[in-house]
Amino acid sequence: MTAILAIVKRLLASNKISFIITALVVLCATSSGDIVLSNGNYTWLLAVLTPFFFVFYDFTKLMYLGTSKKDYFFSCLISYGFLAFGISLVNTAIHLLIDPVYPAQTVINMMDVCKWTENGIVAAGLQQMFFLLLVMVFLHVLLSMQTHWYGWLTDAVLVAIICIFTPIAPLRAVLTGIFQTIMLNSNAVLHIGICLLLSAALSLGGLVVLKRKTL
């Protein structure tokens, strides 16, 4: 366990660029008019950037330091959980403390857009946390596959699904249904359950990919 915590510490410490970019965007982003975007939305950027560093920057270096693949895998999951909690906490705080201060009439925060705030701020924070965990695990698995043919195939399939499903009405309804289930879901228990289930399934997929990973 000590080794895993040390790896978590290293993963987070070597993720400085993601932290800095996210902080700069959150602090510097401006919008004007009656309807504005909450700066808290940009905290999600950290969830998108982090897997790139964990997969492409940290993996090789940790292996050369003598880390086992098993420890790397669990450390990544713990780090994603920790970051999802942190991002959710910051965005929730911004939504509660900074968004009401805006002179604009409407401030759009993703927590409202996704209907999570309908269940109260604590449930919204939790829903956001588990959704972000799912996003990070999904990106981690997708990025890990990029060195293999099946990674490219997955990319092509994802692009094809979006391109084909969007213009055809019945298929678009299916796509909308998927997004409503995993993102725009006001049922907190169902939403958290689905996010956890998908995260677990993707993690298992990630483990299979990690087992094939060469150095």
Added chain:
Amino acid sequence: MIELKQVTKQYGQATVLKNITLSIDKPGIYCLLGRNGAGKTTLLKSIAGYQNITNGTIQVDGKTITTSTLGTGVSYIENFAKHFNLPVRKLLRIASEVNPNYDYDFASEMMERFELDGKKKFHHLSLGMKTMVSTIICLASNKEVILLDEPVLGFDAIMRVEFYDMLTESFQKHPRIIIVSTHIIEEIAKTIQKLIIIDKGSVRFFDTLQSVETKAFRISGLQKDVEAATRNLNVIGQDSVGGLVTSYIFDNPPKQTASLEIHPLSLQDFFIQMVGHKGGRTR
């Protein structure tokens, strides 16, 4: 213990390892010799579980090794290993944190001995110093199998001598299987117990240095005399200039006669004869 059974590795049409069967069962320092492209790195990476083989099995302490093995008990380092761009001392400390069996005292001692500046960041070190840091991390890991891929690349003569001493000390402190791949044959001879020669993906030789000292000879003389003397011996190479012939044998030497000159082969000459190439042409 390392056990390779009929190990073959192919990259597309190219076969890099050909049906290798090898068993290393005793702790010791082993030297892996081979020409560039002979398959040394592929062999070491396969034993470390950093890449998969096409056919055969690799076992370390009874555990089958593939990329799926999540914890191998093998530590492998190559000379261009990438590390976090952190001060050397911090890098060694992190290595000790992520690896439960790591010998931090040994790593610190080696850092001092090689006059590595603990405050200097990894990317600011010279090639030799970078390799030294990687090697220290690998040796201090205390895993049961240590694989060092061309560790002396970029070292000056003094660093190389220090490195061989470090290797011996590390082994004496914690006996285990250490395989060192190198091109500088004669220097490492004092340090190693056994020699593995690999050529074109096949193991050509796996034995002790003593066997090379007692069985590897160069026999020169007139063609008929040399041929008669080496008729039933294991001839590994031959040179001829005019009517004079030099045969290289790995066998018990023939009796010394006035018409023959018999000299022991140096390790380097033995290696050259074993891999059997000269100017790209097979002898």
